[in-house]
Amino acid sequence: xxxxxxxxxxxxxxxxxxxxxxxxxxxxxxxxxxxxxxxxxxxxxxxxxxxxxxxxxxxxxxxxxx
Amino acid sequence: xxxxxxxxxxxxxxxxxxxxxxxxxxxxxxxxxxxxxxxxxxxxxxxxxxxxxxxxxxxxxxxxxxxxxxxxxxxxxxxxxxxxxxxxxxxxxxxxxxxxxxxxxxxxxxxxxxxxxxxxxxxxxxxxxxxxxxxxxxxxxxxxxxxxxxxxxxxxxxxxxxxxxxxxxxxxxxxxxxxxxxxxxxxxxxxxxxxxxxxxxxxxxxxxxxxxxxxxxxxxxxxxxxxxxxxxxxxxxxxxxxxxxxxxxxxxxxxxxxxxxxxxxxxxxxxxxxxxxxxxxxxxxxxx
Numbered sequence: 466x467x468x469x470x471x472x473x474x475x476x477x478x479x480x481x482x483x484x485x486x487x488x489x490x491x492x493x494x495x496x497x498x499x500x501x502x503x504x505x506x507x508x509x510x511x512x513x514x515x516x517x518x519x520x521x522x523x524x525x526x527x528x529x530x531x
Numbered sequence: 532x533x534x535x536x537x538x539x540x541x542x543x544x545x546x547x548x549x550x551x552x553x554x555x556x557x558x559x560x561x562x563x564x565x566x567x568x569x570x571x572x573x574x575x576x577x578x579x580x581x582x583x584x585x586x587x588x589x590x591x592x593x594x595x596x597x598x599x600x601x602x603x604x605x606x607x608x609x610x611x612x613x614x615x616x617x618x619x620x621x622x623x624x625x626x627x628x629x630x631x632x633x634x635x636x637x638x639x640x641x642x643x644x645x646x647x648x649x650x651x652x653x654x655x656x657x658x659x660x661x662x663x664x665x666x667x668x669x670x671x672x673x674x675x676x677x678x679x680x681x682x683x684x685x686x687x688x689x690x691x692x693x694x695x696x697x698x699x700x701x702x703x704x705x706x707x708x709x710x711x712x713x714x715x716x717x718x719x720x721x722x723x724x725x726x727x728x729x730x731x732x733x734x735x736x737x738x739x740x741x742x743x744x745x746x747x748x749x750x751x752x753x754x755x756x757x758x759x760x761x762x763x764x765x766x767x768x769x770x771x772x773x774x775x776x777x778x779x780x781x782x783x784x785x786x787x788x789x790x791x792x793x794x795x796x797x798x799x800x801x802x803x804x805x806x807x808x809x810x811x812x813x814x815x816x817x818x819x
Contacts, residue, residue, distance in 0.1 A: 469708075472715060481719035482735070486727035493728060525683055 475524065479515025484508035541811040553808050557790045560801040562621075565613055565794035569629065572610025572637030579603035579640045579733075586729055597732040603640050604734075604741035608648075608749070609779060609795055610637040615649040616791045641738065642714035647707045650700055651691045656791060659765040660757045666694040670750040671757045678751050682743060745779070753784030762789065763809070768802065769817035775799065782819055785809065 471477055488507025491497075498506050518524045541549060582600055585591040613619060614634030620626035634645040651666040658664035669689045672678035695703045721730035753766050766788040771778035783798040786805060793801050802809075802819075809816060 469712070472712065478715070481715070482722045482727065482730070485722035485725075486731050489722075489725065489727045 475518035476512070476515045479511035479518075480508065483511035483514065487511055541807055549808060549811065553789075553805065556804050556808065557793065557801060560793045560797045560804075561790060562618060562792050563794055563797055564626075565618055565796060567796050568610045568613045568794060569619060569633055571606065572614070572633040575603055575606045575610070576636045576639050579607070582733055583729070586733065587726075593728060593732050597737070600640075600733045601737040601740050604737040605744050607637050607640040607741070608745050610634075611645055611648060612652070613795055614645070615652050618792055618794050640734075641741070642710060642734070644703070644706045644710045647691060647695065647703050647710070650698065650703055651694050654694050654698065656788065659788065660754060660760050664694075664697075666690045667750045667754075668757070670746050671754075672751060675747075678747060679743075682746055748778045748781050749784075752778070753781050763812045763814050767815035767817055768809075768819040770819045782817075785814060785816075 472481075484507045485504070486507070487510045488502075488504040491503045491507060497503065514524075541552070544552065579600060582591065582596045582603070586593055586596045611634045614630050614637070617630055619630035619633055620628075621630075624630075631645075634649070638645050638648065655665055655667045660668070662668055667690075670678070670682065672681055691707060692704055695701070695707070718730050718735060721727065748771075752769060752771070755767075757765075759765060766785045768785045769782055771782050775782045780795050780798060783802040786793060786798045786802045787795070789805075790801065806816070
């Protein structure tokens with residue numbers, strides 16, 4: 466049950482979807498960050514956004530808890 | 532002129548007479564077989580499903596598939612809505628299977644359970660604009676800007692789980708969770724297998740855009756300001772800047788709440804026929 470709840474958190478969405486999405490977007494756009502693999506950059510970006518969303522309770526300027 | 536005379540006649544009628552005339556006018560529109568919505572629902576889902584192999588095999592570029600997918604997801608709800616009201620066929624009728632097929636298949640692009648939508652939508656009809664009981668009450672907003680501020684990024688049915696629990700349909704709570712879980716896991720699997728862009732532009736982003744459009748035109752606009760309850764007060768007609776087509780046929784939503792078994796595609800004609808009576812009833816017709 467706890468695992469199921471975790472799957473629906475912003476952090477899980479960031480790791481499961483947004484990270485690879487950002488990484489593949491960077492690759493498609495030909496953007497690189499030195500020796501850093503794009504997947505690492507994508508995951509870092511996604512985790513930052515997911516962490517903020519987790520803390521605020523919503524992805525954008527509003528809170529889904531309202 | 533004829534319409535003016537009709538309005539004058541209606542003004543002289545008692546409430547019971549008005550009810551009778553209203554029912555007589557609406558009767559021919561009820562439960563007409565909605566062939567258009569059947570074809571719409573099934574073909575729309577097939578087109579959306581076909582986008583995936585077309586994009587994966589590089590037959591269709593993703594930039595072109597994205598707007599088509601967005602249109603598909605946006606168009607996926609309304610055929611299911613007719614099926615929710617058993618308009619295609621009622622229980623026990625020969626084509627009942629088709630009603631259920633359209634209901635289930637048409638909402639595949641929305642990644643939402645038809646049975647959950649049906650159960651919660653019936654509660655919306657029972658309790659329209661009731662702050663405690665209307666499952667769609669959370670779409671209420673002061674104005675368009677307020678609506679978008681509240682709803683960009685929010686998915687379907689924030690109150691559906693509590694509604695289903697209240698009516699004792701815990702089986703549908705589970706079904707809703709499984710649908711959401713399935714959707715998430717498919718997105719994750721696609722993303723981690725190198726197809727995140729396809730998942731984003733064929734499903735996730737189209738769904739975000741479509742749900743926002745659906746919530747705006749199917750829920751917020753036709754019920755705004757959403758403060759009144761009662762048969763002739765809880766919905767309204769309105770003139771959409773985008774026309775009836777791009778507002779999902781919702782300009783005539785008042786007809787749907789009065790007679791939920793009139794097919795979506797017949798609501799404009801039914802509205803025109805019922806308009807003098809609705810005017811007499813003091814309904815908000817929004818200049819339509």
